[in-house]
Amino acid sequence: MPTVKMTVNGKPVSAEVEARTLLVHFLREHLDLTGTHVGCDTAQCGACTVHVGGKAVKSCNMLAVQADGAEVTTIEGLATGDTLHPMQEAFRDHHGLQCGFCTPGMVMSAIDLVKRKADLSEAEIRAGLEGNICRCTGYHNIVKAVQAGAAATRGR
Amino acid sequence: MFLQPKSVEAALAMMAEPGARLLAGGTDFFPAQGEQVIEHPVIDISRLADLRGIATTPTHIRIGGAATWSEIVAQPLPRGFDALKAAAKEIGSIQIQNRGTIAGNLCNASPAADSVPPLMALEAEVELLSAAGTRRLPLGAFILGNRKTALLPGEMVSAILVPRNVAENASAFGKLGARRYLVISIVMIAVAMSLENGRVGQARIAIGACSAVAQRLAEAEAALVGCRKAEEIAGRLHAGHLAALAPIDDVRATAGYRRDAALILLRRVAAAAMLAAGN
Structure with a gap:
């Protein structure tokens, strides 16, 4: 079996995995990082969004071996100790979730979005989050949370 | 068997492996795989720098086959590419655009592949590379039908070429x-x-x-x-x-x-x- 080495949330990890292991299963089952969710398994819902090399990707759509040597960030890597990332804080403040299943992916996509363009209109946020599906909220509070999270990230 | 060649030449040599399939962004590959176990050899070409990048030659704009949609959108290009960029921005979602590649979209040969009309309107040609050398086909002669292309065994799409004079439109x-x-x-x-x-x-x-x-x-x-x-x-x-x-x-x-x-x-x-x- 191939050995994969990567940096996940700042820590070097290494494991022997079957080559067919998807990145999301590697994160959840080998590293016990279960904050990244599997929703549709077909690259539609975005619940499995993580950052690879600083870019948002759907981790159900990539093999762990394809991320060999890469820097990977998951939802667990955002907070500093007990201090949440401003985007996480904004989702909490604005009630940008109900059941919470889509939330890790939403937050990871939102951070990628804000990183590429700091000053986002509501329309840009809605377009930028098209790859993340939420079945509860109607997106309204998610958009508010991203606007607030973007402002807080700028001010940081 | 998962193969990660370090060079295009190595990738071409690996393609002699019976049943081998190329994997680039994987955005069509994995959803199509469904619950089936991957049994054939997979050659991951997503990291080959020689297959990425966008260059201007004296006659053409050359887009590396493994260039992602995000890379194409971010690249300053003549306005003939505005249509392709508009299509790229609506392919899948941002996460898909960060992985999905232009050659992958063409080789998947879906009748609904969003990049094909913008490239056809630019008289794009497809550069096909194999151990035997390269050949070029107009895009319309490369895609032959629903999920059918003119790719021969051992060939990969190494680049998409757009004539510079057309790209000025x-x-x-x-x-x-x-x-x-x-x-x-x-x-x-x-x-x-x-x-x-x-x-x-x-x-x-x-x-x-x-x-x-x-x-x-x-x-x-x-x-x-x-x-x-x-x-x-x-x-x-x-x-x-x-x-x-x-x-x-x-x-x-x-x-x-x-x-x-x-x-x-x-x-x-x-x-x-x-x-x-x-x-």
């Missing part, structure tokens, strides 16, 4: 789907257009998702020559110009709806291209 793109993203298109249109003394000199029009392979609409193109104003475009285009299409009835739309929508979208996108050409 203004361009526009439009697509219709049940929603904007993460949806299989019902119809898409790309138009590249040049003006001569304020009138349409040449229009190149391609339509996708209304036949097994996207196609150019030569009669519609001819009908636009000499047009003086964007407002006149709608009147010059009629249903007869779409006679060569063979739209299907499926869960997304009926054939009749596709024909109606195609004409409306054609008029809108052609008018948009003319406005862009005048600016």
Whole structure:
């Protein structure tokens, strides 16, 4: 079996995995990082969004071996100790979730979005989050949370 | 067996492995795989720097086959590529655009592949590389049918080439789907257009998702020559110009709806291209 080495949330990890292991299963089952969710398994819902090399990707759509040597960030890597990332804080403040299943992916996509363009209109946020599906909220509070999270990230 | 070649030459050598398949962005590969176990050898070419990057040669703009949609959107390119960029921004979602590649979209050969009409309107050619050497095919001769291409065993799409003179034309793109993203298109249109003394000199029009392979609409193109104003475009285009299409009835739309929508979208996108050409 191939050995994969990567940096996940700042820590070097290494494991022997079957080559067919998807990145999301590697994160959840080998590293016990279960904050990244599997929703549709077909690259539609975005619940499995993580950052690879600083870019948002759907981790159900990539093999762990394809991320060999890469820097990977998951939802667990955002907070500093007990201090949440401003985007996480904004989702909490604005009630940008109900059941919470889509939330890790939403937050990871939102951070990628804000990183590429700091000053986002509501329309840009809605377009930028098209790859993340939420079945509860109607997106309204998610958009508010991203606007607030973007402002807080700028001010940081 | 998972193979990660360090060079294009190594990848070509690995393709001699029986049943081997190339993997680039994987955005079509994994969803199509479903629950099936991957049993064939997989050659991951997503990290080969030689297959990425966008370069300008004396005659062409050359887009590496493994260039992602995000990379294409971020690259300053002549305005002929505005249509391709517009299509790229609506392919899947941002996460998909960060992984999905231009050659992957062509090799997947879906009738609804969003990049095909913009590239056809730019007279794009496909560069095919094998251990024996390279050859080039016009895009229309590369995609042969639904999920069928002219790729021979041992060949990969190494680059897409667009003539620089065509790339100078203004361009526009439009697509219709049940929603904007993460949806299989019902119809898409790309138009590249040049003006001569304020009138349409040449229009190149391609339509996708209304036949097994996207196609150019030569009669519609001819009908636009000499047009003086964007407002006149709608009147010059009629249903007869779409006679060569063979739209299907499926869960997304009926054939009749596709024909109606195609004409409306054609008029809108052609008018948009003319406005862009005048600016």
